Amino acid sequence: MSFAKINIYRALKTLLSKIFALILLTVTAGELFAQQSEVKMVPSGRNAEKVINSDNLRMQVEFLTDTTFKGRATGSRGAAEVALWISRRYENAGLMPFDGSWSRSFKVGDAVGRNILGFLPGKREASKEMYVIIAAHYDSHGIIDGNLYPGADNNASGVVAMLSVADMFRKMKDLGRSYGKNIIFVATDAKEKNSAGAEALMDDIRNGRLKDPVDGETITMDRIRATVVLDILGSTLEPIHKDRKDFLIMLSDGQYTFDLTRANEGQGMGLDISTNYYGSKSFTEMFHSRFGDQKIFVQNGLVCAVFTSGITMLTNKVTDTADTLDYEVLRKRIFLIFHWLEKIL
Structure with missing residues (x-):
């Protein structure tokens, strides 16, 4: 070559x-x-935020506090109509009923209360043994001495927050995301009747009457990883710090406070967070363990986290109306609660 x-x-x-x-x-x-x-x-929780806006939150609170429902007193026609509306919202959010029904009735004196339950299954191989309950009471005081108690902050705000969280998880499901635990959404009735609705829920579980809608297995107390209560969530009248109206209070036994901090910082929420009730140890214990539906859950040995914006001078008054809430801040609170839930599921 x-x-x-x-x-x-x-x-x-x-x-x-x-x-x-x-x-x-x-x-x-x-x-x-x-x-x-x-x-x-990979679906991000940020995608779910797109389904929630402050105008829609306002419309839902205004709907729940409309005079048509006459204050949503337990056993009233107004409460029954609201229960039906919540059932439809569950269905639209892609939740599953228990035993073919959204409603579970119970007696409260001479009245009939109705808890409204919906189920979101998690990954079956991972979630079969674990459940998280998210609860918000929908009843208010009705009409007393001719005065209507609309119950906007207490607790139309909590109900709307719970339904919004359900919508957000539906969005994530549509995007192909599933979680390691099952979620039971409960709109409780009769909180204003010594939390009779929460007690009825616990009675159903204790006596083996609550069955998993997917496999029919009995849901027992030891399989409930946590309970989450959304109660009085829309006001900015009692901030933690005077210069910050964008705040949120979470009361718990301390198990999930780190997850809340991570969600708040990691998602850029930047809310002013408190894990006690305005710095008072005794009030923190009272509102976490001896007050509201959370009292019933704690008494039954369940881990419970309560999200709230605190009692105000309008709570349980005829002046607790839809126009007194801050819907942009409520929207941010819902986002943070959702991202926190993602971390514990």
Whole structure:
């Protein structure tokens, strides 16, 4: 072989090596891009935020506090109509009923109360043994001495927050995301009747009457990982710090406070967070363990976290109306609660 032919051979070999390397680099880069694209397509909780806006929150609170429902007193026609509306909201959110029914009735004196339950299954291989209950009471005081108690903050705000969380989880489900625990959504009745609705729920569980809608297995107390109560959640009248109206109070036994801090910082929520009731140890214990539906859950040995914006001068008054709430702050609170739930599920 001549010297010229050798040079041509070497040049051709070098060129082919470069072409092969370029092809290999292109394929590798393509695979890497595909992997990155897959990562980007993993559903983010941020996607769920798009289904909630402050105007819609206001409309729902205004609806629940309308004079048509006459204060949603337990056993009243107004309360029954609201219970039906909540059932439809559950259905629209893609939840499942228990035993083919959204409603579970119980006696409260001479009246009939109705808890409204909906179920969101988690990953069955991971979630079969674990449940989280999210509860908000929908009853108020009705009409007393001719005066209507609309119950906007207490607790139309909590009901709307719970339904919004259900909508957000529906969005995540549509995007292909599922979680490690099952969620039981409960709109409790008769909180203003010594939390009779929460007690009826616990009685159903204690006596084996609550069955998993997917596999029919009995849901027992030891399989409930946590209970979450949303109660009085829409006001900014009693801030933790005077210069911050965008605040949220979570009362618990301390198990999930770190998760709340991580969600608040990691999602850029930036809310002013407190894990006690305005710095008072005795009031913190009272509102976490001896007050409201949470009292019933704690008495039954369940871990309970309570989200609230605190009692105000309007609580349990005829002036607790829809126009006194801050819906933009309520929206932020709902987002934070949702992102916190994602961390504990």
